Amino acid sequence: xxxxxxxxxxxxxxxxxxxxxxxxxxxxxxxxxxxxxxxxxxxxxxxxxxxxxxxxxxxxxxxxxxxxxxxxxxxxxxxxxxxxxxxxxxxxxxxxxxxxxxxxxxxxxxxxxxxxxxxxxxxxxxxxxxxxxxxxxxxxxxxxxxxxxxxxxxxxxxxxxxxxxxxxxxxxxxxxxxxxxxxxxxxxxxxxxxxxxxxxxxxxxxxxxxxxxxxxxxxxxxxxxxxxxxxxxxxxxxxxxxxxxxxxxxxxxxxxxxxxxxxxxxxxxxxxxxxxxxxxxxxxxxxxxxxxxxxxxxxxxxxxxxxxxxxxxxxxxxxxxxxxxxxxxxxxxxxxxxxxxxxxxxxxxxxxxxxxxxxxxxxxxxxxxxxxxxxxxxxxxxxxxxxxxxxxxxxxxxxxxx
Amino acid sequence: xxxxxxxxxxxxxxxxxxxxxxxxxxxxxxxxxxxxxxxxxxxxxxxxxxxxxxxxxxxxxxxxxxxxxxxxxxxxxxxxxxxxxxxxxxxxxxxxxxxxxxxxxxxxxxxxxxxxxxxxxxxxxxxxxxxxxxxxxxxxxxxxxxxxxxxxxxxxxxxxxxxxxxxxxxxxxxxxxxxxxxxxxxxxxxxxxxxxxxxxxxxxxxxxxxxxxxxxxxxxxxxxxxxxxxxxxxxxxxxxxxxxxxxxxxxxxxxxxxxxxxxxxxxxxxxxxxxxxxxxxxxxxxxxxxxxxxxxxxxxxxxxxxxxxxxxxxxxxxxxxxxxxxxxxxxxxxxxxxxxxxxxxxxxxxxxxxxxxxxxxxxxxxxxxxxxxxxxxxxxxxxxxxxxxxxxxxxxxxxxxxxxxxxxxxxxxxxxxxxxxxxxxxxxxx
Numbered sequence: 001x002x003x004x005x006x007x008x009x010x011x012x013x014x015x016x017x018x019x020x021x022x023x024x025x026x027x028x029x030x031x032x033x034x035x036x037x038x039x040x041x042x043x044x045x046x047x048x049x050x051x052x053x054x055x056x057x058x059x060x061x062x063x064x065x066x067x068x069x070x071x072x073x074x075x076x077x078x079x080x081x082x083x084x085x086x087x088x089x090x091x092x093x094x095x096x097x098x099x100x101x102x103x104x105x106x107x108x109x110x111x112x113x114x115x116x117x118x119x120x121x122x123x124x125x126x127x128x129x130x131x132x133x134x135x136x137x138x139x140x141x142x143x144x145x146x147x148x149x150x151x152x153x154x155x156x157x158x159x160x161x162x163x164x165x166x167x168x169x170x171x172x173x174x175x176x177x178x179x180x181x182x183x184x185x186x187x188x189x190x191x192x193x194x195x196x197x198x199x200x201x202x203x204x205x206x207x208x209x210x211x212x213x214x215x216x217x218x219x220x221x222x223x224x225x226x227x228x229x230x231x232x233x234x235x236x237x238x239x240x241x242x243x244x245x246x247x248x249x250x251x252x253x254x255x256x257x258x259x260x261x262x263x264x265x266x267x268x269x270x271x272x273x274x275x276x277x278x279x280x281x282x283x284x285x286x287x288x289x290x291x292x293x294x295x296x297x298x299x300x301x302x303x304x305x306x307x308x309x310x311x312x313x314x315x316x317x318x319x320x321x322x323x324x325x326x327x328x329x330x331x332x333x334x335x336x337x338x339x340x341x342x343x344x345x346x347x348x349x350x351x352x353x354x355x356x357x358x359x360x361x362x363x364x365x366x367x368x369x370x371x372x373x374x375x376x377x378x379x380x381x382x383x384x385x386x387x388x389x390x391x392x393x394x395x396x397x398x399x400x401x402x
Numbered sequence: 403x404x405x406x407x408x409x410x411x412x413x414x415x416x417x418x419x420x421x422x423x424x425x426x427x428x429x430x431x432x433x434x435x436x437x438x439x440x441x442x443x444x445x446x447x448x449x450x451x452x453x454x455x456x457x458x459x460x461x462x463x464x465x466x467x468x469x470x471x472x473x474x475x476x477x478x479x480x481x482x483x484x485x486x487x488x489x490x491x492x493x494x495x496x497x498x499x500x501x502x503x504x505x506x507x508x509x510x511x512x513x514x515x516x517x518x519x520x521x522x523x524x525x526x527x528x529x530x531x532x533x534x535x536x537x538x539x540x541x542x543x544x545x546x547x548x549x550x551x552x553x554x555x556x557x558x559x560x561x562x563x564x565x566x567x568x569x570x571x572x573x574x575x576x577x578x579x580x581x582x583x584x585x586x587x588x589x590x591x592x593x594x595x596x597x598x599x600x601x602x603x604x605x606x607x608x609x610x611x612x613x614x615x616x617x618x619x620x621x622x623x624x625x626x627x628x629x630x631x632x633x634x635x636x637x638x639x640x641x642x643x644x645x646x647x648x649x650x651x652x653x654x655x656x657x658x659x660x661x662x663x664x665x666x667x668x669x670x671x672x673x674x675x676x677x678x679x680x681x682x683x684x685x686x687x688x689x690x691x692x693x694x695x696x697x698x699x700x701x702x703x704x705x706x707x708x709x710x711x712x713x714x715x716x717x718x719x720x721x722x723x724x725x726x727x728x729x730x731x732x733x734x735x736x737x738x739x740x741x742x743x744x745x746x747x748x749x750x751x752x753x754x755x756x757x758x759x760x761x762x763x764x765x766x767x768x769x770x771x772x773x774x775x776x777x778x779x780x781x782x783x784x785x786x787x788x789x790x791x792x793x794x795x796x797x798x799x800x801x802x803x804x805x806x807x808x809x810x811x812x813x814x815x816x817x818x819x820x821x822x823x824x825x826x827x828x829x830x831x832x
Contacts, residue, residue: 046790063506074526234667253808
């Protein structure tokens with residue numbers, strides 16, 4: 001295997017990776033670059049076409065490449081003045097005085113949780129804990145509750161909601177993720193614990209049945225429409241309560257109900273993912289640990305808290321992070337359930353108009369390409385950071401069994 | 403090897419399924435045509451399309467339901483008379499976005515069948531071309547079509563489309579269900595309509611009328627109410643919005659009261675199901691719904707109520723037709739389809755209001771009850787503008803109306819929000 005000159009080797013390697021590089025360039029890098037350029041312009045319904053005489057658009061804009069650019073009556077789009085205007089429109093409200101003060105209030109309200117975390121770490125280092133960890137956490141939560149009353153967190157929340165549609169949909173989406181995750185995990189864990197019990201008859205049958213929603217998520221839109229039919233004004237639920245002579249509400253016209261329904265349906269779709277993953281985790285926990293605990297006289301609950309949950313951590317963390325990211329980006333399920341509604345008024349996002357739905361509506365209904373280009377860039381930065389962080393978590397937890 | 407074969411076969415099967423799904427619907431079985439002369443003669447001496455060359459003309463349209471059958475028949479007749487021409491009808495899901503992608507790529511249709519309010523933004527984007535360059539003159543337009551239809555297709559002194567029919571909505575009721583005393587007598591008296599809806603609801607437990615713009619964002623279907631209360635237009639030619647006016651507020655407050663006696667959630671399909679199943683006495687709708695009502699065997703009457711939008715359905719010539727060299731054939735089809743003869747035949751089946759003068763003046767058409775009903779409503783109506791400003795109205799008015807209908811906003815908040823949203827959109831355009 002001699003005779004490989006350095007240059008030839010490099011060339012061969014380059015040729016081998018060329019198809020991948022080309023694909024990356026065409027399908028990942030180029031759209032990203034084009035989007036960044038568009039996010040600096042006023043491209044939209046009223047300025048849809050590029051000015052192909054300008055060098056920059058000749059290079060990056062595909063409609064200019066074919067030699068037959070669209071010729072409409074509209075003025076071509078151009079760069080905004082200042083060039084970052086779209087970004088300022090989206091994020092401006094957050095960095096104003098009111099926005100910063102509101103953010104500060106929310107951060108202060110979360111301090112007790114930080115304190116609880118710090119206290120727990122200190123107690124862990126002592127030989128005997130003065131208070132159990134759950135009590136510290138509970139204290140932290142009570143602290144959050146008290147401080148948020150003092151710091152007027154609801155007022156701060158409302159200030160942030162008024163700071164712009166981008167911030168509003170982001171806060172709602174994060175709230176949605178925060179509400180969903182514990183529910184996903186708890187239901188998934190309960191189901192996994194039940195299915196892990198070898199004494200149940202017909203275990204395989206139940207395992208298959210309980211995974212059905214996951215399989216159904218391949219036809220998510222259709223299933224969501226079925227769910228929607230349950231909750232319509234003249235849907236299944238209202239027809240049933242109608243038998244009792246009660247006139248049910250139009251659930252999807254009420255912001256709170258719509259939010260609850262979207263959580264519920266997503267819970268139905270997602271718990272099998274948690275269940276299956278956690279079941280795998282449960283089965284990899286050595287049985288001897290439980291036997292030893294039983295000899296020591298530990299109750300079922302003590303075993304759950306001290307053996308099962310800590311050993312599930314390496315499985316649970318990555319799936320929670322992963323699921324948080326996909327929940328943040330949820331679109332089709334919510335779209336077919338509520339279309340982002342109920343409608344809150346002209347130019348205001350609805351209660352379930354999460355990030356992706358908002359982007360979809362702004363792009364395909366309002367055709368605000370420039371502003372939504374900026375939206376996409378900001379979202380990309382946020383999700384990229386979240387992904388990097390999740391990678392770090394997963395790498396750390398990898399070592400648990402080693 | 404076997405695996406490869408299998409997957410190949412699989413791909414072929416899927417492809418053929420897709421192809422058959424995409425293929426134009428099989429023509430309805432050769433119906434025994436009552437008309438004596440099936441040969442459709444184009445009304446004007448048209449430049450002969452190149453006979454030998456085979457041409458396929460794609461037409462993207464908005465026609466749906468039972469409405470489409472008579473229209474398809476008209477195009478079948480054209481193809482029978484011109485064997486070298488194939489007309490491919492299709493109805494894309496989301497026409498606006500589909501066009502903005504397809505036309506620059508050269509994959510768009512040759513003809514676009516759309517309402518005249520889209521002329522402005524399609525001309526801005528360069529998706530359609532003015533017809534003046536292809537021998538259509540103002541004198542031809544004025545000679546052939548009704549004056550309102552002519553106004554609807556001219557923008558910035560250029561002709562952008564040929565008008566096919568006019569449409570507007572009216573109070574279409576089920577005669578078997580709604581007594582005389584519940585029917586609106588004065589199309590501008592909304593207090594009486596409210597009282598009658600209340601009485602009907604209390605007497606029968608059913609809704610008097612289903613309007614798909616109340617409980618569903620749809621600025622078009624609520625237009626009769628806003629305009630009936632004296633709002634001149636949502637947006638005018640200069641880009642001024644009229645949602646902040648006292649008239650708009652009065653309309654909004656009326657709607658809040660009316661919501662107690664009307665379904666909370668609506669859509670075209672919900673309203674259709676309501677009137678067919680007898681849960682609503684009337685449907686505030688347009689000529690396109692008539693074919694469905696007749697299929698359901700409902701004996702209907704049509705009354706004017708409020709001041710609806712009067713839209714002109716048109717055929718536009720796409721920029722792609724010019725690039726492909728199909729412009730002349732496409733224009734010939736457009737002229738044929740918007741001619742008096744063809745529109746008369748369609749109107750007799752579909753109960754539409756034709757745009758060509760020749761069809762409107764026809765005694766058979768004049769005798770149609772639907773024409774009288776919808777005509778009376780449209781006489782009160784407000785013509786739909788074709789400026790690009792018009793496209794700024796739909797979203798805000800629809801959303802604001804839905805928000806006040808569900809109680810998410812007060813009438814004041816909703817109208818102020820709509821006004822602000824339209825002004826922002828128009829400022830972005832100027």
